[in-house]
Each structure stands twice: as structure tokens, then as C-alpha cells.
Amino acid sequence: MTGRNLVNEICAKLPGAEKSDPWGGGHDAWKVHGKMFACIGSKGDGVSVKCPDIETAGVLIDAGAAIRAPYFHKSWVRLEWDAPEDELRHRIAVSYDIIRASLTKKLQASLPQREDN
Template sequence: MSFRAKVDGICAAFPGAVASDPAAGDLDSWKVGGKMFACFGDKLEGVAVKTASVEAAAMLIDAGIGFKAPYFHKSWIRVGEAINDDELAHRLGVSYDEVRSKLTKKAQADLAPRLENV
């Protein structure tokens, strides 16, 4: 299975997650409530994901789990295709949860709860 197929499979399982439409001018990404939580680049391999904080991103970069995500806020990292499947699912889940938690209370209430194993 390709890296992209793995990411798409994980993201599609999150409640309310929607793949963007790059043909319509959107970034090639996954969104919840209209807010991006995973983004693919056209020049660099991997996927950009949000972390809980700038400090968390720095720690993950220092630990070799991710890389600086160019053009993104410092709380985002890029994880490469060499990441193991469990860590990939965890990083995507953290990113989804971070973005979802910033949605309005109404938007959050309209989404089904996320299962912990997804």
C-alpha cells in the first residue's frame, strides 16, 4: 500500500474528515470543519500535520520523528514516508484532534465522537 493510501485510509475514518479538491484550487489536504489537519506537498514527500505546540513540534523534530514543515506555522511538522504505521496513525490523530478542538462548540457537537483506535 502506498504512503498516500495509508494516510487517506486513516484520515477518511475520522468523523467529519473531508479530502480537499486540489482541482478547485485547494491545497491537497484533509480537513475537518473546513480546517486543514493534514497536507501533502508537491515537492517534498510525506504529509504535514499539526502538533499540540511549537515545543512539541521541536521535540518531535529533535527525536527524528518529523521534519520542519516549510511554509507552515512552527507547530506543524512533516512526517516522511519512512514513519511506521502506528506512529503515522498517532500523528494524524493528534493533528485531527488539535484542529477539531479549535472548532466552534456547535461544529464540534455536530461531529460524531472519534474512536480512540482510529
């Protein structure tokens, strides 16, 4: 399974996740209630995800586990397709949880609990 297909499969299983192409040109932007938690660029060379903070993003970048996500805030990183599958799953889940937690309590309550995928 290609990296793009794997990431799309992981994201599609998350409660309330929806895929769109907001900028056109072949982006896969995964959102929950309109807020993005994962994005595959039109070049399809990796997936960008949100980290809890800039420091965590920096640690991942310094460790060589990720690179700075172009066009995104410094708290976002891009994972390359050759990242281990369990790392992709973990980072996508963390990003989803961060974004989900930023939703109103009412919107959060409207979503089923996340199962590990």
C-alpha cells in the same frame, strides 16, 4: 500500501474529514469543517500535521521523528513515508483532535466521536 494511500485511508475515517486540493497541483489537504489537520504536498514526500505547540514540534524534529513542515507554522511537522504506521496514525489523530477542539462547540457537537483507527 503506499504512504499517500495509507494516510488518505486514515484521514478518511475521521468524523467530518474532507479531502480537497486548495492550491491545485495534486495536494491532499484533509480538513474538518474547513480547518486543515493534515496535508500531503504535491511532491507526495510525506504528510504534514499540527502538533499541540512549537515545543512538541521541536522535540519531534530534534529526535529525528519528523522534519519542519515547509510553508506551515512552526507548530506543524512533516512525517516521512518511512515513519512507523502507528506513529502516522497517532500524529494524524493528535492533529485532528487539536483542530476539532478549535471548532465552535456547536460544530464539535455535530460530529460523531472519533474512534481509534
